[in-house]
Amino acid sequence: MPKLILVRHGQSLWNLEDRFTGWVDVPLTDQGRDEARRAGQKLASIHIDVAYTSTLQRAQNTLALISESMGVEIPTIRDQALNERHYGDLQGLNKTQTAEKFGKEQVHIWRRSFDVPPPNGESLEMTAARTLPFFERCILGDIYQGKSVLVVAHGNSNRSIVMKLDNLSKEEVLELNLGTAVPVVYDLTLEGHIVSKEIL
Secondary structure (H helix, E strand, C coil): CCEEEEEECCCEHHHHCCECCCCCCCCECHHHHHHHHHHHHHCCCCCCCEEEECCCHHHHHHHHHHHHHHCCCCCEEECHHHCCCCCHHHCCCEHHHHHHHHCHHHHHHHHHCCCCCCCCCCCHHHHHHHHHHHHHHHHHHHHHCCCCEEEEECHHHHHHHHHHHCCCCCCHHHHCCCCCCCCEEEEECCCCCEEEEEEC
């Protein structure tokens, strides 16, 4: 039975500094690297056939540390479709200062609504519109062949995948938070139906 494992990258420098990151290519912190190694230890007993990640270093480095911790080399595909949501004009801004500038309510709408993008950025709906076709074509394509797949990406690209798998409404997905480097493991049928789900 194939497995699909979703992992958000470990803590990044701008996670630590509470800044909007988006497509800015910031590195992991020491804590983020430790989180990635711990994720690898949790996944050590699972055979993984192929891994997918984004084009951003915080996801790629998390995957490399997971693989190293597992003691395996995993064939890897990198694609921009799995990049984090683009935060547009908010990228690089401190979240507290942004709330002071634009108002708490407006920033909350930009961060947590499904279909309202920040200025010159992407909503979760827009992120899903690029992530899900890639997921359905490539990642589920491997599942249908019986392969177990590891996806190491970002909070919002992975949230859009969980939204589809768990059949969440656009209201329910707003309450979904994925911790840094916390593996979410799905057992799937060859048709892509969920048999079980576990958060490690």
